[in-house]
Amino acid sequence: MVFKSNTSYDFTDAVVVVTGAAAGIGRKATELFAEAGATLALMDCSESVKEVASDLGSRHTGWIVDVSDAESVTATANEILTLFGRVDVLVNNAGIGPLAPAETFPLGTWDKTIAVNLTGPFLVARAFAPGMLARKNGRIINLASQAAVIGIEGHLAYCASKAGIIGMTNCMALEWAPMGVTVNAISPTVVETELGLSGWAGEKGARARATIPTRRFAKPGEIASAIMYLASTEAAMINGANLMVDGGYTIT
Numbered sequence: 001m002v003f004k005s006n007t008s009y010d011f012t013d014a015v016v017v018v019t020g021a022a023a024g025i026g027r028k029a030t031e032l033f034a035e036a037g038a039t040l041a042l043m044d045c046s047e048s049v050k051e052v053a054s055d056l057g058s059r060h061t062g063w064i065v066d067v068s069d070a071e072s073v074t075a076t077a078n079e080i081l082t083l084f085g086r087v088d089v090l091v092n093n094a095g096i097g098p099l100a101p102a103e104t105f106p107l108g109t110w111d112k113t114i115a116v117n118l119t120g121p122f123l124v125a126r127a128f129a130p131g132m133l134a135r136k137n138g139r140i141i142n143l144a145s146q147a148a149v150i151g152i153e154g155h156l157a158y159c160a161s162k163a164g165i166i167g168m169t170n171c172m173a174l175e176w177a178p179m180g181v182t183v184n185a186i187s188p189t190v191v192e193t194e195l196g197l198s199g200w201a202g203e204k205g206a207r208a209r210a211t212i213p214t215r216r217f218a219k220p221g222e223i224a225s226a227i228m229y230l231a232s233t234e235a236a237m238i239n240g241a242n243l244m245v246d247g248g249y250t251i252t
Contacts, residue, residue: 009232012037015084016231019067019124020094022049024193025143028220029091029227030056036228041080041087043067043124044094067094067120068112077127086135087128089231092121092142095161097199099154110157117161122168129172129181136180139231142169143223144185146246162187166242173240182239184230189246190217214247 009032016033020026021042030040030052040060042053045067053062061083065076080087095117098109121142132138147155148162166185173183189212190196190205196217200208209215226245229235244250 009036009228011089011231014038014088015041015086016089016091017041017043017080017087017124017128018091018093019043019065019120020143021062022046022052024195025188025191025220025223025227026091026093027052028224029093030060032221032224032228033089033231034060038089039084041084043076067124068115070123073120073123073127077124081128081131086131088132088137089139090125090128090141091227091231092124092140092165093227094120095143097155097158097195099158099199100156101154102156105156113157114161114164117158118164118168121165125168125172125183129176132181133176133179138176138181139235140172140176140181140183141227141230142183142185144169144187144242146187146189146244146250148185148187148242149244149250169242170240177239182230182236184235184238184240185242186223186226186230187242187244187246187250188218188223189249191220191223192217193220211252212247212249213252216247218245218247 016038018026018030021030022044034056042049042062043065047064049062053060063076066072125140142165144165145162147159148166169183169185190200226243
Protein backbone atom coordinates (compact mmCIF):
# COMPACT_ATOMS: atom_id res chain seq x y z
CA MET A 1 0.00 0.00 0.00
CA VAL A 2 1.35 3.42 -0.99
CA PHE A 3 0.65 6.30 1.38
CA LYS A 4 -0.75 9.37 -0.38
CA SER A 5 0.21 12.71 1.12
CA ASN A 6 -2.68 14.76 -0.22
CA THR A 7 -5.10 15.99 2.40
CA SER A 8 -8.69 17.21 2.45
CA TYR A 9 -8.18 19.32 5.56
CA ASP A 10 -8.39 23.08 5.17
CA PHE A 11 -5.97 25.13 7.26
CA THR A 12 -6.22 28.29 5.19
CA ASP A 13 -5.44 31.32 7.37
CA ALA A 14 -4.16 29.10 10.21
CA VAL A 15 -0.72 29.72 11.67
CA VAL A 16 0.99 26.46 12.62
CA VAL A 17 4.19 26.03 14.65
CA VAL A 18 6.09 22.76 14.25
CA THR A 19 9.18 21.94 16.28
CA GLY A 20 11.72 19.47 14.99
CA ALA A 21 10.54 20.51 11.54
CA ALA A 22 13.71 19.94 9.52
CA ALA A 23 13.41 16.16 9.16
CA GLY A 24 11.34 13.06 9.76
CA ILE A 25 7.81 13.34 11.12
CA GLY A 26 8.12 17.09 11.59
CA ARG A 27 9.09 17.72 8.01
CA LYS A 28 6.29 15.52 6.68
CA ALA A 29 3.80 17.34 8.88
CA THR A 30 4.98 20.68 7.52
CA GLU A 31 4.42 19.45 3.97
CA LEU A 32 0.85 18.36 4.73
CA PHE A 33 0.01 21.58 6.56
CA ALA A 34 1.44 23.63 3.68
CA GLU A 35 -0.65 21.64 1.19
CA ALA A 36 -3.70 22.40 3.34
CA GLY A 37 -3.07 26.15 3.18
CA ALA A 38 -1.46 26.82 6.56
CA THR A 39 1.19 29.44 7.24
CA LEU A 40 4.09 27.73 8.97
CA ALA A 41 6.56 28.78 11.63
CA LEU A 42 9.18 26.05 11.73
CA MET A 43 11.55 25.48 14.64
CA ASP A 44 14.58 23.20 14.68
CA CYS A 45 18.13 23.11 16.01
CA SER A 46 19.39 22.44 12.48
CA GLU A 47 20.17 25.29 10.12
CA SER A 48 18.41 23.33 7.37
CA VAL A 49 15.07 24.40 8.85
CA LYS A 50 15.38 27.67 6.97
CA GLU A 51 15.80 25.82 3.68
CA VAL A 52 12.82 23.60 4.49
CA ALA A 53 10.67 26.66 5.08
CA SER A 54 11.87 28.28 1.87
CA ASP A 55 11.15 25.13 -0.14
CA LEU A 56 7.56 25.12 1.12
CA GLY A 57 6.91 28.67 -0.06
CA SER A 58 7.55 32.32 0.67
CA ARG A 59 4.94 32.70 3.41
CA HIS A 60 6.68 30.14 5.64
CA THR A 61 9.61 30.92 7.95
CA GLY A 62 12.17 28.81 9.79
CA TRP A 63 13.92 29.53 13.09
CA ILE A 64 17.03 27.87 14.50
CA VAL A 65 16.19 27.26 18.14
CA ASP A 66 17.14 25.00 21.03
CA VAL A 67 13.78 24.01 22.54
CA SER A 68 15.46 23.07 25.82
CA ASP A 69 16.72 26.63 26.33
CA ALA A 70 14.09 28.91 27.86
CA GLU A 71 15.62 32.12 26.53
CA SER A 72 15.91 30.71 23.02
CA VAL A 73 12.29 29.56 23.06
CA THR A 74 10.98 32.86 24.44
CA ALA A 75 12.92 34.94 21.91
CA THR A 76 11.77 32.77 19.01
CA ALA A 77 8.14 32.75 20.17
CA ASN A 78 8.17 36.54 20.41
CA GLU A 79 9.50 36.78 16.86
CA ILE A 80 6.86 34.36 15.57
CA LEU A 81 4.04 36.22 17.30
CA THR A 82 5.35 39.56 16.07
CA LEU A 83 5.54 38.29 12.50
CA PHE A 84 2.29 36.33 12.31
CA GLY A 85 0.20 37.89 15.08
CA ARG A 86 -0.97 34.61 16.58
CA VAL A 87 -0.49 30.83 16.58
CA ASP A 88 -3.46 28.51 16.04
CA VAL A 89 -1.76 25.11 16.14
CA LEU A 90 1.37 23.93 17.95
CA VAL A 91 3.00 20.60 17.13
CA ASN A 92 5.61 19.68 19.74
CA ASN A 93 7.64 17.19 17.74
CA ALA A 94 11.32 17.84 18.53
CA GLY A 95 13.04 15.00 20.34
CA ILE A 96 16.16 12.88 20.76
CA GLY A 97 16.69 9.25 21.75
CA PRO A 98 20.20 8.36 22.95
CA LEU A 99 20.53 4.80 24.25
CA ALA A 100 22.44 3.21 27.13
CA PRO A 101 21.90 0.45 29.72
CA ALA A 102 19.89 1.62 32.71
CA GLU A 103 22.60 0.76 35.25
CA THR A 104 25.23 2.85 33.48
CA PHE A 105 23.07 5.55 31.93
CA PRO A 106 25.15 8.77 31.97
CA LEU A 107 23.66 11.61 33.98
CA GLY A 108 24.48 14.12 31.26
CA THR A 109 22.65 12.04 28.66
CA TRP A 110 19.66 11.70 30.98
CA ASP A 111 19.56 15.46 31.61
CA LYS A 112 19.82 16.29 27.89
CA THR A 113 17.07 13.83 26.93
CA ILE A 114 14.66 15.16 29.57
CA ALA A 115 15.56 18.74 28.63
CA VAL A 116 14.81 18.29 24.92
CA ASN A 117 11.96 15.76 25.08
CA LEU A 118 10.01 17.02 28.09
CA THR A 119 11.16 20.46 29.20
CA GLY A 120 11.26 21.60 25.58
CA PRO A 121 7.58 20.89 24.85
CA PHE A 122 6.66 22.52 28.15
CA LEU A 123 8.59 25.67 27.29
CA VAL A 124 7.16 25.92 23.78
CA ALA A 125 3.59 25.26 24.94
CA ARG A 126 3.98 27.80 27.73
CA ALA A 127 5.17 30.38 25.21
CA PHE A 128 2.21 30.03 22.83
CA ALA A 129 -0.67 28.95 25.09
CA PRO A 130 -1.42 32.42 26.55
CA GLY A 131 -2.33 33.78 23.12
CA MET A 132 -4.49 30.75 22.36
CA LEU A 133 -6.24 31.02 25.71
CA ALA A 134 -6.88 34.74 25.21
CA ARG A 135 -8.56 33.98 21.87
CA LYS A 136 -10.28 30.88 23.32
CA ASN A 137 -9.09 28.78 20.42
CA GLY A 138 -6.09 26.54 19.78
CA ARG A 139 -4.74 23.05 19.23
CA ILE A 140 -1.62 21.58 20.81
CA ILE A 141 -0.34 18.18 19.71
CA ASN A 142 2.54 16.65 21.67
CA LEU A 143 4.56 13.79 20.17
CA ALA A 144 4.97 11.05 22.73
CA SER A 145 5.79 7.43 21.84
CA GLN A 146 4.82 3.84 22.50
CA ALA A 147 7.81 4.12 24.83
CA ALA A 148 5.57 6.24 27.08
CA VAL A 149 3.55 3.18 28.09
CA ILE A 150 5.98 0.25 27.73
CA GLY A 151 9.61 -0.42 28.54
CA ILE A 152 12.14 -0.66 25.72
CA GLU A 153 15.64 -1.94 26.40
CA GLY A 154 18.23 0.83 26.40
CA HIS A 155 15.61 3.59 26.27
CA LEU A 156 15.62 4.60 29.96
CA ALA A 157 15.61 8.39 29.54
CA TYR A 158 13.53 8.28 26.36
CA CYS A 159 10.80 6.20 28.01
CA ALA A 160 10.79 8.47 31.06
CA SER A 161 10.62 11.63 28.97
CA LYS A 162 7.77 10.35 26.81
CA ALA A 163 5.81 9.14 29.84
CA GLY A 164 6.23 12.67 31.14
CA ILE A 165 4.72 14.00 27.91
CA ILE A 166 1.55 12.01 28.60
CA GLY A 167 1.28 13.42 32.11
CA MET A 168 1.94 16.94 30.88
CA THR A 169 -0.63 16.54 28.11
CA ASN A 170 -3.27 15.39 30.59
CA CYS A 171 -2.74 18.40 32.88
CA MET A 172 -2.71 20.93 30.05
CA ALA A 173 -5.83 19.35 28.54
CA LEU A 174 -7.66 19.52 31.86
CA GLU A 175 -6.74 23.14 32.54
CA TRP A 176 -6.99 24.63 29.06
CA ALA A 177 -9.97 22.92 27.40
CA PRO A 178 -12.52 25.08 29.28
CA MET A 179 -10.83 28.06 27.59
CA GLY A 180 -11.00 26.60 24.08
CA VAL A 181 -7.57 24.97 23.74
CA THR A 182 -7.39 21.21 23.30
CA VAL A 183 -4.21 19.28 24.02
CA ASN A 184 -3.53 15.75 22.81
CA ALA A 185 -0.62 13.36 22.36
CA ILE A 186 0.35 10.91 19.64
CA SER A 187 2.36 7.78 20.45
CA PRO A 188 3.90 6.14 17.38
CA THR A 189 5.78 2.90 17.12
CA VAL A 190 9.11 3.01 15.26
CA VAL A 191 8.70 5.35 12.31
CA GLU A 192 10.54 4.92 9.02
CA THR A 193 12.52 8.12 9.27
CA GLU A 194 16.28 8.27 8.78
CA LEU A 195 16.75 8.29 12.56
CA GLY A 196 14.23 5.52 13.19
CA LEU A 197 15.61 3.18 10.57
CA SER A 198 19.20 3.73 11.68
CA GLY A 199 18.32 2.59 15.19
CA TRP A 200 16.24 -0.39 14.06
CA ALA A 201 18.19 -1.72 11.09
CA GLY A 202 18.97 -5.28 10.03
CA GLU A 203 18.01 -8.22 12.21
CA LYS A 204 17.03 -5.94 15.10
CA GLY A 205 14.48 -4.22 12.90
CA ALA A 206 13.21 -7.52 11.50
CA ARG A 207 12.61 -8.85 15.02
CA ALA A 208 10.82 -5.66 16.02
CA ARG A 209 8.53 -5.73 12.98
CA ALA A 210 7.61 -9.32 13.75
CA THR A 211 6.22 -8.27 17.15
CA ILE A 212 3.87 -5.65 15.64
CA PRO A 213 0.49 -7.07 14.58
CA THR A 214 0.65 -5.15 11.28
CA ARG A 215 4.18 -6.54 10.77
CA ARG A 216 5.70 -3.21 9.80
CA PHE A 217 6.85 0.16 11.13
CA ALA A 218 4.87 3.37 10.65
CA LYS A 219 5.32 5.71 7.71
CA PRO A 220 6.07 9.38 8.48
CA GLY A 221 2.97 10.37 6.52
CA GLU A 222 0.77 8.23 8.75
CA ILE A 223 1.93 10.08 11.85
CA ALA A 224 1.67 13.43 10.07
CA SER A 225 -1.90 12.61 9.07
CA ALA A 226 -2.76 11.84 12.70
CA ILE A 227 -1.32 15.24 13.64
CA MET A 228 -3.45 16.89 10.97
CA TYR A 229 -6.58 15.21 12.28
CA LEU A 230 -6.02 16.26 15.89
CA ALA A 231 -5.34 19.82 14.70
CA SER A 232 -8.53 19.94 12.64
CA THR A 233 -12.03 21.11 13.51
CA GLU A 234 -13.20 17.51 13.14
CA ALA A 235 -11.28 16.63 16.31
CA ALA A 236 -12.72 19.43 18.44
CA MET A 237 -14.12 17.00 21.03
CA ILE A 238 -10.89 15.06 21.42
CA ASN A 239 -8.95 16.33 24.41
CA GLY A 240 -6.39 14.71 26.68
CA ALA A 241 -6.11 11.69 24.39
CA ASN A 242 -3.00 9.65 23.67
CA LEU A 243 -3.48 8.34 20.15
CA MET A 244 -1.52 5.11 19.71
CA VAL A 245 -0.22 4.73 16.14
CA ASP A 246 1.66 1.51 16.73
CA GLY A 247 0.07 -1.16 14.56
CA GLY A 248 -1.36 -2.72 17.73
CA TYR A 249 2.00 -3.38 19.39
CA THR A 250 0.92 -2.19 22.84
CA ILE A 251 -2.12 -4.51 22.90
CA THR A 252 0.00 -7.64 22.56
